[in-house]
Amino acid sequence: MRHYGKNSNIVGVASVASYILMFIHTIRNTQQYEMNYYNATWFIFGIIVGYFVGWVFAKFGHDIPEIKDRDLVKTIIVNIKPLLIVLACALVIHLGFATYRQYQMDRIVAQSVSTVANQHSSYGLSILISLITTFTIWLGYAGTLNFSSNIFGNESIANLSYALSHKTPWNIPYPYTLQSLFNGFGGIGGVGATLALVIALILFSNKKQKRAIAMRSSVPVFFNVNFSLVVGIPTILNPIYVIPFVLSPIVNMLLGSIAIWIKLFPPLVYPVPDGTPGILAPLMGTGGNVVALIYTIFILIVDVLIYVPFVKLDNQVANKYEASLK
Numbered sequence: 001m002r003h004y005g006k007n008s009n010i011v012g013v014a015s016v017a018s019y020i021l022m023f024i025h026t027i028r029n030t031q032q033y034e035m036n037y038y039n040a041t042w043f044i045f046g047i048i049v050g051y052f053v054g055w056v057f058a059k060f061g062h063d064i065p066e067i068k069d070r071d072l073v074k075t076i077i078v079n080i081k082p083l084l085i086v087l088a089c090a091l092v093i094h095l096g097f098a099t100y101r102q103y104q105m106d107r108i109v110a111q112s113v114s115t116v117a118n119q120h121s122s123y124g125l126s127i128l129i130s131l132i133t134t135f136t137i138w139l140g141y142a143g144t145l146n147f148s149s150n151i152f153g154n155e156s157i158a159n160l161s162y163a164l165s166h167k168t169p170w171n172i173p174y175p176y177t178l179q180s181l182f183n184g185f186g187g188i189g190g191v192g193a194t195l196a197l198v199i200a201l202i203l204f205s206n207k208k209q210k211r212a213i214a215m216r217s218s219v220p221v222f223f224n225v226n227f228s229l230v231v232g233i234p235t236i237l238n239p240i241y242v243i244p245f246v247l248s249p250i251v252n253m254l255l256g257s258i259a260i261w262i263k264l265f266p267p268l269v270y271p272v273p274d275g276t277p278g279i280l281a282p283l284m285g286t287g288g289n290v291v292a293l294i295y296t297i298f299i300l301i302v303d304v305l306i307y308v309p310f311v312k313l314d315n316q317v318a319n320k321y322e323a324s325l326k
Contacts, residue, residue: 010083011053011057014053014087015086017087017090018049018053018090019045019049021090021091021094022090022093022094023037023038023045023097024094025037025097025098040142040227041142042141043141043236044139044140044141044237045140047140047237053086056082056085057082060081060082061081061082123176123257126177126182127254130181130250130253133182133191134249135246138236138242138246140236155173155174156174156177156179158172159174159175159267160271163269169270172267172269175267176260180269180285181256181257181268182249183272184272184285185252185253186248187224187281188296188299189221189226189278189279190230190278191249192230192249193249193303194221194230195222195278195303196300196303196304196306197214197229197241197244197311198229199307201214202214202218204308204311205311205314205315206319207315207318210314213228213229213232213233214229216228217229222277222278223275223276224275224277240310240313243310244306244307247306248307251302251303251306252302252303255295255298255302256282259292264291264295265286265295266286266287266289268281268282268285269285269286269287270284270285271285272284279296279297281296282295
């Protein structure tokens with residue numbers, strides 16, 4: 001906001017107030033406030049609100065007064081018009097979202113989509129859902145991850161029942177389920193297959209800070225917790241990394257499908273606990289098949305090769321930016 005000659009403090013306060021006003025809702029049938037709107041899964045909405053509030057203040061706000069005493073009360077009085085505009089917009093959104101929740105339209109939409117998807121279950125649809133899920137997470141919204149993890153649940157139950165009753169994961173009725181392919185192969189290091197990004201950054205990044213972030217994030221990423229990495233580098237909303245972030249999980253799923261199709265190892269059918277290292281998920285999902293582990297290491301190498309050109313591109317962009325500052 002300094003670029004526009006406006007006070008950035010009031011814009012920050014207005015952005016926070018607007019976001020809270022928009023999403024201050026209680027959990028259904030309780031008196032507790034819903035906190036999911038304030039965690040990292042709604043990251044993109046915070047950015048949008050901040051950008052909109054900044055634009056309103058840039059357009060309707062007043063220049064910073066040429067006085068040293070810029071206390072908050074005086075700043076609010078000077079910028080009362082844009083402040084009322086953003087708060088009014090936030091109130092309208094709050095009422096609309098409250099109505100949406102009151103009639104449980106979010107659940108109705110999710111159930112309807114799940115029903116349609118289950119009725120038209122296909123390999124192509126699984127790939128498409130994975131693509132959409134990964135892309136929305138790159139945008140900074142992880143709400144689709146909860147949806148995609150629950151879709152096609154009947155297929156997973158049928159597979160597990162067959163494996164337990166026949167005492168083998170071979171010849172299950174649905175060998176290419178979304179959960180087994182996406183969780184087993186697509187998420188090595190979390191969404192975006194970011195364990196490969198950690199390795200690529202450590203080996204090929206010429207920026208000390210990014211190598212340090214990769215090193216410090218390596219342990220949580222190994223256990224599929226990659227928030228520190230995707231925000232620290234960042235990959236979220238970073239156009240340099242959108243292609244490998246979205247493409248790598250799809251490539252992994254395709255490679256995993258090919259291996260299952262040629263019967264290199266059985267399909268992934270057994271549940272894998274949350275927090276299990278992504279590289280071990282196929283091993284556990286197949287009931288301990290060592291070939292699945294070796295093949296997963298091969299997939300990880302492929303992911304690293306996918307990320308390397310983009311890490312080098314990131315180096316070039318950073319070098320040009322640093323040169324422009326000199």
